[in-house]
Amino acid sequence: MRQRETGPQDGGAQGGGRLIGRSVPRREDPRLLTGRGRFVDDIALPGMLHAQFVRSTVAHGEITAIDLSAVRAVPGVVAAYTADDLRLGDITAELARPRAEFVPTPMPVLARDRVRYVGEPVALVVARDAYAAEDGIEAARIGYTVHPPVTGEETALADGAPLVHADAPRNTLVDVAPFATDGIDEVFTAADHVVGVDVRTGRQNALPLETRGAVAHWDDREEQLVLHTCSQVPHLVRTVASRCLGLDERAVRVVVPDMGGGFGLKCVVGREEIAAAAAALRLRRPVKWIEDRKDALTASFLAREQHYTARAAFDATGRILALDADVVCDTGAYSCYPFTAGIEPLMAAAEMPGVYKVPAYRVRGRAIATNKAPTAPYRGVSRPQYVMVMERLFERAARELDLDPVEIRRRNLITEFPYTGVNGITYDPGSYRESLDLCERTLRAEGWYERAHAARAEGRYLGIGYSCFSERTGYGSAAFAQRKMTLVPGFDLSEVRMDPSGAVTVTTGTMSHGQSHETTMAQIVADELGLELAKVKLHQGDTDRVPYGWGTFASRSIAIGGSAVRLAAGRLGDKLRTLAAARWDIPVEETALGHGEVHRRDAPTTALPYRDLAELAYHRAHLLPKGIEPGLTATAAFDVSNDGTFSNATHGTVVELHTDTGQVEILRYVCVEDCGVAINPRVVEGQCRGGIAQGIAGALFEQVTYDAQGEPSATSFMDYKVPTAHEIPDVAVHHLQTPCAFTETGAKGTGEGGTIGAPAAVLNAVNDALRPTGTELDDIPITPETVHRALHPRHYQESAR
Structure with a gap:
């Protein structure tokens, strides 16, 4: 194990790499800082229409009537759709848990029969321009039978409370108690000191600079629905779109251009991009939907509203003996796809002890449904909350024991x-x-x-x-499987390809939304192959160009995606060395990579440039030694089993x-x-x-x-x-x-x-x-x-x- 302090320009890295560990300038910056980036709203296609949504004005009620006749008569409106018109499949996130622990909540793309929060999409209006779409929305007439809303934990869990979902008793979507150390009550009874906290955290909006949006069109030549959207998980969007629309996944291509932030909000699949895609499929014309800021603040995925009741037992020296916690997460009206409403309580319950040596632990974690916009992962996912709980417990214990708050942490x-x-x-x-x-x-x-x-x-x-x-x-995959997700993320795939000029293209299943992947992934590849950074180009966010990927969330991009990239680059390097060794008729072990060339170890001045090897692999394949295939491509997968x-x-x-x-x-x-x-x-x-x-x-x-x-x-x-x-x-x-x-x-x-x-x-x-x-x-x-x-x-x- 090696620990050391480094500075911003420190070159320290495993293996003494010349690029890894260096603060090289971001390759994205010249494009993004000079206005040459291309975001979803920058896309304009011939004949493009604009979509917006009629949204519920009540938090909880039955839909008694939807009248869109006046909408269709608004000048510029091309079409208006209800759930019955589009007949799309629901978006349903599942956990492989018994009903006592988890209740799924099918989320219709457009509300059918019932609305469960203010802002829920009820109908879709498609028009020639964004202004006509807004005029069309104003003309919609929706009738409701209003029910009392469930607006918080106390209401949701009260006896006789209205139910957000009829099959979720006491409005509880997740209820788990994964840890309960034997004898923990006796530990609390015998402890010198017991401290407690009651912590509530406010509901937040992830607030990316770029709101959600989508541009969809049908490609007749490819027989494919093409969906441009700002998503952290393009392959998951493809899966949901294909299921809701009844298409093969091959018939859906998801492309993510530059993205102005995500923070977890965009690592779940929303309803609006699926509805926009459905309209484009029906009309055979491009359809654009861009979320306005009001909808982003009120009707998009939210996060964070949690309540912790916790206590901790300490001995007389300030060492923690036991932790007992109850966690209630207000997850709004529906489970998000694919993580479900379990993402926050399961995260908190599994990881609350954190950096401290906690000998005994008991926890209950619940997700409750309320008549609010549903929640999604937001940067940190419960960890800001449970870390705050743990740190408050230690601060309170320090005061009670008259200990320095830093010292009590050191002891634990x-x-x-x-x-x-x-x-x-x-x-x-x-x-x-x-x-x-x-x-x-x-x-x-x-x-x-x-x-x-x-x-x-x-x-x-x-x-x-x-x-x-x-x-x-x-x-x-192993860690996500422990949550009993039926759709289990984890691994990542990468392909590294050298073209005949000696330049390299790398793909990753991760998706940058501000993390500098174009720079850091290129640093990994360039170091592995001994190339100039400018010779490496990253491709991401295109389900037709990237074989498969789980996207970017949970800080996985460099740890998992970067590992796959390095493995693939290493395999490409092995191919280059094999090709050079065959040309020299020497063992592969006697070759090395560096400075854009393959060198002979026994004669370092003898080298074959990558360009020469690439031309041989592509343009003069008849000269390739037996057993070496044309081209220079390598792929790799990486997963963490622990x-x-x-x-x-x-x-x-x-x-x-x-x-x-x-x-x-x-x-x-x-x-x-x-x-x-x-x-x-x-x-x-x-x-x-x-x-x-x-x-x-x-x-x-x-x-x-x-x-x-x-x-x-x-x-x-x-x-x-x-x-x-x-x-x-x-x-x-x-x-x-x-x-x-x-x-x-x-x-x-x-x-x-x-x-x-x-x-x-x-x-x-x-x-x-x-x-x-x-x-x-x-x-x-x-x-x-x-x-x-x-x-x-x-x-x-x-x-x-």
Whole structure:
């Protein structure tokens, strides 16, 4: 095991690669920064029509009538469809679990008979331009019998509550209790200290810069429906489209152009792109749908609304003895495809112990249905929440035991690897203790502890907070199968091909939506083959060009996709060496790759350039030695058979609470991360900073709420409070490297860590600042009003009289 601190330009990488470990400039930037990117909304095809959706205005009700006659009479409207018109199959996500643990929720592409949330698509309007489509929507007449909506956990689980789905008793879609250590109650009874927390987190929108969208058309020559869409999982979109439309998968081609963010929202299959594709198939004309921002805020997939009730037992020295938790996730009206409503409670239940040595563990995880827009994975998936729960438990125990909050963490962090936890997961080597130590040293060296002490003496409220966590990445098929998914993601495929000029094209089943795959995947291939970076081009996001892939989510791209890419590049290199060895009539072992050539080991100045070998393989195949086929192509697959790999980090932050407004100002933010070998450290830093910004957003600003009728509150950025550059501090990122032993590059994932650690660090810092008041907060987002109440309790007590 090797751990060391590296800087942004550090060249350290397994094998001493000349490109892996270097912060080479992003190859995407010249195109994207000069407006030459091509996104879904940039696509304009001859004869293209525009689609929008008539959406439900009630949260829960039966559809009694749909009258689209006035819609069809609107100038410019070409067609209008209901569910009965399109007759599409439902989108249904399944788990192979008994009904006591999981209830599936078939999601119609257009609502039939019943609506279950405000914004649910009821009808599709297709027009010659986007304005006519909007006019058509206004002309629709929908009749409803309105039922009482289920708007939250208390309503959903109450006796006699209305049911969102008739076959889901108590509105419970998932109910699992995977761990219950024998004798855990006795452990709590005998413990020196027991602390508890009751934590709620707000519902959020992933808010990618580019909203969802699709352009679909029928290709007569290929007998194929072509669907351009901004999806993280193009092959899964193809599967769902083919099933809903009754087509062979070969007859559906999904193409993803440049994509302006996804964050998990786009790693599930939505209804709207399927409906747009169905209209294009019927009309035999291109159809475009672009989600407007209001629909994106209210009717798209949401995330995060969770409630944790947890307690932990500690001995007199501050060592944790047991953890007991109940997790309730409000997952909205339907299960998302393919992950189901189980993704959040199953993630939380399986991984809550995290970086700490927890000897005894009991947990129950539930997903409940409500009359709200359904949820999808969002960067981190429950980990920001359960990490916050664990960190709050340790902070509370530190106060009760009068221990330094950093020291109590040190006493409980996993330090010997591999470590198999009480949750049955084996953790590969990481730098849990080292990252905490470096983060604390950094804040102390910068003088923040002295500043906080001085500020308190002046009556100001400064606080310092930490969070320690791991990010499980590289989920392989075995890990997903443990969730009992009937559609099991995991592996990735890659093809590396050299053309007659010696240039290389590589495919990956992952899908970049801002992670710099065009750069980092090329770095891997160029290093493996000894090529210039400019000689390597990545292709992704096209189901006809990429054999198969599960897309990008759960920080899997470099860990799994990058491993497949390196294996395929290595096999291509073997072919080049075999071809050169045959030309020289020497053993393959006496050849080596480098600088765009195959060299003889016994005579390094004797070499065959790749271009010459490629011309031989393609243009003069008659000269190829017996047994060597024409062309230069190699493929490879990669999967992880164990529990995956774990990146880790510690975040430390300093905040000041403004007494007059209750505003929380972040003065300093330090991130110490270990994602194994960093293929491109600057890209890693970008992922950290972007994730931290989203974590801060969840901690302090963003929340979607609903009124008693199930109407969403945040329909624009006037109501949905998104932080700007002014609210996000400069983030210092320090790198540690503990190479992964079972990925091909030594890399672990890094896409979600920033978001995972930020809420806990910010909340702990706020509570440290509030220490003189005796008040502690456990819920996020932390609003200025909440802080102001904590700072001025007498004012509010007098106002209430």
